[in-house]
Amino acid sequence: MAESFGERLRKTREDKGLSQSELAQKAGFQPSAIAHFESNRRSPSFDNLRRLADSLAVTIDFLLDRETEPKTAGPVAEQLFRDFARMSTKDQETVADIAKMLAAKDKQSKEQK
Numbered sequence: 001m002a003e004s005f006g007e008r009l010r011k012t013r014e015d016k017g018l019s020q021s022e023l024a025q026k027a028g029f030q031p032s033a034i035a036h037f038e039s040n041r042r043s044p045s046f047d048n049l050r051r052l053a054d055s056l057a058v059t060i061d062f063l064l065d066r067e068t069e070p071k072t073a074g075p076v077a078e079q080l081f082r083d084f085a086r087m088s089t090k091d092q093e094t095v096a097d098i099a100k101m102l103a104a105k106d107k108q109s110k111e112q113k
Contacts, residue, residue, distance in 0.1 A: 002065045006040040009063060012056050013038075017106075027055040 003011070013023050013034075020034040027034075028051060036042040037052070044052060053060045057076055061067045084092060 004040050005043065005064065006038045008065050009034075009052065010038040012058060012063065016056055018056075023052075023055060027051045 021031045024031040024034045053063055
């Protein structure tokens, strides 16, 4: 069964380690707006949906449950990809090693909760 938008938003926010207030601040909303979206009392406009996706660094399609795996997206990811392309092969390998280390740390942290 497909998740509702509110369920997917809440789960993604929690997976990113953000409170409702923190997501609201990143996306430029009042905290109550996030609560309304997560409880499915309100649906975001397209512009607000884009702001939420960018703040969570996922695609809009992921938030709408049209993709099963969160793909990295948004302005931060785009800048990272541009910077990565300009790095030497050795530096790219270093960045990849750091990314693996951080992903493993986050996974371990979530498993301990």
